[in-house]
Amino acid sequence: MTIVQVIPLVYGFGPYEKYNHNVTTDIVREVNRLKLARGIVFDVRFDSNQFIAALERYQPKVIIGIGQHPRARKIRIERRARNWHESACSTGKPIESCGPEFRYASLKIPTTEETTVTYNAGAYLCNYSMYLMCREAERMKAKYAFLHVPIHVDIQRIIELFKTVLGR
Incomplete structure (x- = not known):
């Protein structure tokens, strides 16, 4: 009998706009070093294929996304994503033409003095x-959460939060 180990997926992003360094790259690197989860750094581009390909390849049951938020003072636990996106090349359009207005995170992240819950x-x-x-996690029956982190976040605090959430 073959036992397949399902490894959680943690993803972040590379540099963007005026930010030559994205702290989420460091967090993903530390997640990989500690073998807490499979960590991936995605390119900063509006290409759904890069996200879906990773899910199809790894089939995680737990997914945590992290993004850098330059104005954040605390770790932001994002509970809701809106069916809308803008970029330097776009004035805004729906992500999914017939999709619901909002999709919600299904993985509960514990709140602390260092976190705040947001719906944006x-x-x-x-x-x-x-x-x-969120859409793909629901389809795969996986749990999903997204965190925005300050540029100068203490990476070890994020790692401890991940250990708690992932039961490590």
Whole structure:
């Protein structure tokens, strides 16, 4: 009998716009180093294929996305993604033409003094990925959460939060 181990997936993003470094890359690197989950750094582009391909390849049952939020003072637990995205090349359009207005995270992240819960994942790539991943997680019967982190976040605090959520 073959036992297949299902490994959680944690993803972040590469550099974007005026930010030559994205702290989520460091977080993903640490997740991989500690073998807490499979960590992936996605390119900063509105391409649903990169997200869906990773899910199809790894078939995770737990998915956590992380994005850098330059104005955040605390770790933001994003509960909802909106069916809308904007970019430097677009004035805005639905992510999914016939999709619901909102999709919700299904993985509960514990709140602490260092976190805040929000219902607005923005209008750019973090919201875009969250909306798609919520849809795909539901289809796959997986749990999903998204966090926005401050640029100068203590990476070890994020790692401890992940350990708690992932039961490690």
